[in-house]
Amino acid sequence: MRSSMIRHLILKDWRLNRMPISLSIVLGLIALLVAQCGVEAVRLLGSVWFFISLCVLGSMLPGVAIVNERKKQTLAFVMSLPVSSVQYTIAKGLSILAMFLFPWLTLLISALVVIETRDDIPHGVIPMLIILAMLPLIGFCIMSAAALVGESEGWLMVASVLCNSSYWFAWYLLARMPSLAANWGRPVAVWNPAAFMVLSSEVGSIALIMAITFFFQSRKRDFI
Amino acid sequence: MHGGFTFSQSDKRPIYLQIMEQIKQRIAVGDWAEGQPIPSIRQLAVDLHVSVITVKRAYYELEREGIIVTQHGKGSHVASTPGLGARLHEQELEQHLEQATRIAAQLGMRPKELEDRLREAGDRLAEKDLI
């Protein structure tokens, strides 16, 4: 009974948010196409666009799937079902994570395929690509946590502004790390200790954000 | 069978009294015969869209007056007392007569005047072929 309620809620969220998900995938794929054609400037534009569409998706989903549930007052409807606030949080977290991961993975894998099939892009960029692609994922987790725990558009906006303005800074810092930047141009992907460390701290921070979210959600006494 | 019950909002009497009155009327005019089964409390409540407790009270009072009988597990029925219908009808008449007497007294009428008025009323109705 317990797990099937969570499944029902996840499927419900997927059904409700079909539009935003499909839209972001389409936009991202277009960005990838653009990133491949001709002129260097256009290719650069394409890559930036690719990154941006991930960020946009990351900001939009928490708003659409979490804050709206409170704003549009459908939360009472969901909570009238046989679920606890913890189960709601789990279901919501999983559903939007899946909603984000699906396009994110699609785009990431497509990018990797492009790099594989084209001769003029060195494979050395792969670790960097993955590390950079993790940033919108982390940002997405932070914004979702803010939306769930903060319960308002205000908190989501604060988190959104913080994250979106931090991406570039983080990108800049990471691109400047000598141990990472050194291997950009190599024909083979190089996973050195520095790359591993960065990647694992990224994954670790996601786990930490989730734990904190659950902690606060389970302690709430007035869920509605 | 239980269609036709209506509650008037302008009637300030409690609903249970209105139910009692309408049940008595049906028995008085013979629509509900002596010994005939009547809807269960819950069933009548559902049909009339009123609370169970109100119908319960109506039935309780009716039972106290000997008009209906409720048997545990078997439902309710009109009391099998012979002549119940007529008795109720006469009770209704008594109530009207008492009220007429009261109003006449307020108006300062003497009993003889009231008698004459009653006869006149009878004549009027006979003229119109209503009795």
Next chain:
Amino acid sequence: MTDLATDLAVELRGVSKKYRYFTLDNIHLKLPRGQIMGLIGANGAGKSTTIRILMGLVHQDSGEARVLGHSMPAEQVAAKWDIGFASEDMRLYDSMTLGWHMSFIQSIYSTWDSAYAHLLLKRFGLRADQKIKGLSHGQRVKAALLLVLARKPKLLVLDEPTTGLDPVARHEILRELTNVMADDSRSILFSSHNTQDVEQISDQITFIDRGRIIDSMDKEAYLDRWRRLRLEVPLGIELPALPGIIGVEQQGRLAVATANAFVPDLAQAYESTGAHVQRVENMTLEEIFIANVERSREEVEA
């Protein structure tokens, strides 16, 4: 566990909840199984908060809440399998159809009765293929009620189910609510500030005002305790204060006494002082509600 515990569909004992500008204070409530309770109160009296606490959506600061034998909010998941909840500030998903909502609920609850659901669609004048955002207010309320009625839950908890509805819609809903009572194992708790609806279909009445319960009891017994006595008071006679009378309004030689614990002796008590009792009238629930609230607020301020 004794049978006594499960004979109550809802039981609140000493429930309190403090908010910044409002406090729910020491709420006691009992609804026996198979009955309907009407919760009456002005706007902001605490009806919605009380209902949220018994649904487990809000955690009380103190006191016990038991619904269908389950302790709330700890056992809310178990309880909610058998509770149908609809509230005035609850919304369905605008972009989806009523039919989608019906399938959604049906996929969760095995007690969904398809035939009854379609009957309700007809009775309420709704269509399954309509999107929620295209419905009027009255239709939305009926749609939400359809979703809880068609599952035939053991307990219906409804926050203002008839508020803002036209008379026809109200009648339709009252009819469906009384239909529920055909099954004596099912119960309903609803809040309303429409005293007529409450008076018509409730078995139990609870009055709540400014976070406190003023009265909670059997409707017929309650209505029976209240009377208006219309008195004619000759000059020079002063009306005594009698037990069971909560207020007297006098203008010139006519007075109206309001009794909340009426016994026939009261009329005689007045007569023996020289006042003449013209009429003893029953009061509607609305009149009782207003008299009660005024009295309770005076007491608090005193």
